[in-house]
Amino acid sequence: MSEFYNESVKSKFLMRYGVGSQKIFARIFRFSQSLEEEYGTDMSNFTLDQIGAVLKKLKPASEASSRNSTSCIFTYINWAIEEGLSSLSVNPLSDKTLDWCRSFIVPITELSEDKLYYLIKDCVNAQDAVILRLIFEGVKGDGCAELLQLTMRDVDFERGVLTLTNQDQSIRYLEVSHQALYLIKLAARETLYQKKNGSFSGTTKNPHTRLVENEYVIRSSITRNENVHAADKFLIYRRLSMLSEVFQLPKLNVNMIERSGMMKMAKDLLEAEGKLEREQYFKIAERFNIAKRINNGIEEYNYYPLRSFLNEKAVREMYNL
Structure with a gap:
């Protein structure tokens, strides 16, 4: 079974791009496949309404996501027209406004694993990415204690098991994914924290802060008072609030x-x-x-x-x- 509709044409198109861009386009092609089969034609021949049906299937969660998906479809259709592979002479998306893109936004109330993958990929700080992954896999505790009290000594990398300590000092053991273990390693090594996920303004005096050096995986930034203890739950809330704003996901929380x-x-x-x-x-x-x-x-x-x-x-x- 082919991965895409009209696979030879789409493969030719994808060869023009690097691996990262290929993945982005390929995701859209997978979503468009059932509609292309239904309409009996390649997406490069789609009408505006048919393109809208693809965007509805993609369920973009934010303005940026909808705009990016629209741009990808626009690029593919333009290429097909230039190569003489489309029946169209004018790209239906040529004059579409931002309001049109916004009409397809579906606010996320839950994260599928695919959506989580892309969020984590877009996190500049492993300190933030590890929070998303660990909560998703069941690490939390009262007041996020299991997250905040996790040290490298609590991680058995060979068995893939974490020793988790709750607020009442009760202990349990949890097997986690390779990705979780990888992010734990990265987060523990980080010494600098990029503000606003790296999207700081030009007027920002310091685009990053230095992280406290202690035994914990998730750490706060250095303040005037040296902190050798675990951070508090408000650190988790602040970071998720920041990611919620940056990724335009108002419901992103613990x-x-x-x-x-x-x-x-x-x-x-x-x-x-x-x-x-x-x-x-x-x-x-x-x-x-x-x-x-x-x-x-x-x-x-x-x-x-x-x-x-x-x-x-x-x-x-x-x-x-």
Whole structure:
């Protein structure tokens, strides 16, 4: 099965670009494939309404994302016209305004793993990227204690297991992904923190701050008072608030990232075990350290609140299962 509709033409187009740009265009081509099959023609021949259908499928979360996707489609159609591979003589996107791009924006309420990947890729600071990844994989604790108290001594890189300490000093062990381990290493090595994800203004006196040197993976910037202790939860909140503003994702916060991670785990369980029931909810609750309750004299995870957003229908819709 071909990866793209009219694959030979699209492959020829992609060869003009570097690996990074190829990935961006390829993502759009994968989304357009089903519509190209439905319309019986390559995207380079699409009408404006048909191009709009592609953008609706892409579900851009921000103005920048919608504008970038539109620009990619515009570039592909222009190339096809110049190469004589399109039936069009004029690019339908030639006179489209920013308002037109904005009309396709779908605010993100949950992050798929793909969207998280692109967010992390766009993080200038590993100190920020590691927060996104670890929360997504179930590391949080009361007041973000598991995040803030994590040191390199707590990371078993061979087994891929973290030793996590909560606010009440209770300890648990959690296996994490290779990407999480990689980001932990990068974050621990960082000595400078780039303000505003590197998008500081020309009037900014210092575009970066120096990070505290202590044993913790996630660290605050140096102030007048030397800080050998773990940072507080407000550091996490401030950094996520900054990323929310930079990436134009107003709902980006600890709870949203955690819920998104639960959705990803539910998707994996649904694919592996074919159902999303009590047993699967318990596995999710254990990983994300959900509170327990006494039920008929037995202590068990209180997974019932999860079902309001974490259900088979929602998971299938989010991951196109």
